[in-house]
Amino acid sequence: MKKYLAVALGILTAIGGFVDIGDLVTNAVVGSRFGMSLAWVVVVGVIGICLFAHMSAKVAVMSGAATFEIIRERLGPRIGVMNLLASMVMTLMTLTAEIGGIALALQLASGVSEFLWIPLAALAVWFVLWRVKFQVLENVAGLFGLSLIVFAVALFLLGPDWGDLAEQAVQFGPRGEETSLTYWYYAVALFGAAMTPYEVFFFSSGAVEEKWTRRDMGVARGNVLIGFPLGGLLSLAIAACAATFLLPQAIAVTSLPQVVAPVIEAGGQIALAVAILGIVAATVGASLETALSIGYSISQFMGWSWGKSHRPTDAARFHLTLIVCVVVATLVLLTGVDPIMVTEFSVVFSAVALPLTYLPILIVANDPQYVGDETNGRLVNGLALVYLVIICAAAIAAIPLLVLTGVGS
Amino acid sequence: MAAHEGLSATATARQLVDQFHRGRTTGATTEVALETAATELSAALSATATVTPGSGAEADDLSEVRAALDDAADAVARARSGLSSGQGPGSASDLASAEAALRDLVGELGPPR
Numbered sequence: 001m002k003k004y005l006a007v008a009l010g011i012l013t014a015i016g017g018f019v020d021i022g023d024l025v026t027n028a029v030v031g032s033r034f035g036m037s038l039a040w041v042v043v044v045g046v047i048g049i050c051l052f053a054h055m056s057a058k059v060a061v062m063s064g065a066a067t068f069e070i071i072r073e074r075l076g077p078r079i080g081v082m083n084l085l086a087s088m089v090m091t092l093m094t095l096t097a098e099i100g101g102i103a104l105a106l107q108l109a110s111g112v113s114e115f116l117w118i119p120l121a122a123l124a125v126w127f128v129l130w131r132v133k134f135q136v137l138e139n140v141a142g143l144f145g146l147s148l149i150v151f152a153v154a155l156f157l158l159g160p161d162w163g164d165l166a167e168q169a170v171q172f173g174p175r176g177e178e179t180s181l182t183y184w185y186y187a188v189a190l191f192g193a194a195m196t197p198y199e200v201f202f203f204s205s206g207a208v209e210e211k212w213t214r215r216d217m218g219v220a221r222g223n224v225l226i227g228f229p230l231g232g233l234l235s236l237a238i239a240a241c242a243a244t245f246l247l248p249q250a251i252a253v254t255s256l257p258q259v260v261a262p263v264i265e266a267g268g269q270i271a272l273a274v275a276i277l278g279i280v281a282a283t284v285g286a287s288l289e290t291a292l293s294i295g296y297s298i299s300q301f302m303g304w305s306w307g308k309s310h311r312p313t314d315a316a317r318f319h320l321t322l323i324v325c326v327v328v329a330t331l332v333l334l335t336g337v338d339p340i341m342v343t344e345f346s347v348v349f350s351a352v353a354l355p356l357t358y359l360p361i362l363i364v365a366n367d368p369q370y371v372g373d374e375t376n377g378r379l380v381n382g383l384a385l386v387y388l389v390i391i392c393a394a395a396i397a398a399i400p401l402l403v404l405t406g407v408g409s
Numbered sequence: 410m411a412a413h414e415g416l417s418a419t420a421t422a423r424q425l426v427d428q429f430h431r432g433r434t435t436g437a438t439t440e441v442a443l444e445t446a447a448t449e450l451s452a453a454l455s456a457t458a459t460v461t462p463g464s465g466a467e468a469d470d471l472s473e474v475r476a477a478l479d480d481a482a483d484a485v486a487r488a489r490s491g492l493s494s495g496q497g498p499g500s501a502s503d504l505a506s507a508e509a510a511l512r513d514l515v516g517e518l519g520p521p522r
Binding site for chain 1: 410413414416417418420421424425428432433434435436437438440441442445449512515519
């Protein structure tokens, strides 16, 4: 019974934890501009993140080493440090977007300027990182993040033409006044939003920190293979709300009030309150995960003592890294940069940085020295190679598309 | 491009004010939406200032876009000041007319450029 409860809790946490500010904003933007014609990217992204998380968890459990310990070992310190820098810059950008997301959601609830909320949100994130236990932090954020199901409820209440939504979903290519370049730009952004590397750094480091064994692999597999696809459905619901309510009015999402406008229309103030709670929980959860991912990755690479369960005096450099990255993200936001714009950049750069960690994990997942008899089977390897091609194509195309479309405008 | 962005911002403002009048949203959320719309309309107006029309017809289009964006920005400013003074954002009709004017212009001008 305890095991089933752990699986159920893990799945619920994975659903709530799947959606972060990147998924929220990108899906709403895409739904409001392209309808459901990019829904296929969410499906591709969800399968990809399941595959990546599955391989990372297996490597972490079987070798007892987390992602960046392996990257340093396999690539050596010189190439490894470039990999680390690129991945950390991207993750720091995501952390900045998440803290900005908390502030924007609180601004939406209170009307008080986001600039007052930014330092408070950052302080709260740091306090939770310092004081709250790993399990509590993960479960509470994930479970409250489930409030975002209000987008799925809103979709039903809006009463869309389901046939039309389905038709949009099978229509590839741009619609209306959009161009092919913007269509592919947002395809890459949506892919980057679904396959953010920090989720994998966090997942594999958590597996090492919580000392998962082979017996825990089943639970982990269940969490990933059920929780992430259900989280993907939540992303599709956000896009469908925008496609149903905003697209016909020519409202292209550029701000958080637009993201929640369909929910307000469908369910009024109660639905708005639930949506804000969900956004705050999702962004707080993702802020914690991204900050920890940075701390984990740098400490693993440098060979420092690391772990959420270590007291600050026992892992001083790890905890100092957490503080520094939260402070840097806060200072960036206080310059007045638009958090939504940071979010849009962060999902695109996620796609750029993805091959840097995906490839080493794929190689190690086939190395018996690390994973013993748990090397990838033919099916997983076949799929992993297809994804390697997709990931590399997205990484190569991301920056040219960003420049050519003027950040998707 | 500026007309499209202005239309999106004005439609959002009109939508949120309308939702406010129907009791579906809060004053705080409406205030944030109006503030964002004001910023976007101001950015759209600034963008038109950097455009150099290539012909007389383009110059006419540009001045029409500017006038429509100005009207929309005024309507949003009135709604904001009404809301901040505690009188409510006023009727959504001003915003709706500004939105309709921008929608007509967008229809005439075609895809963003």
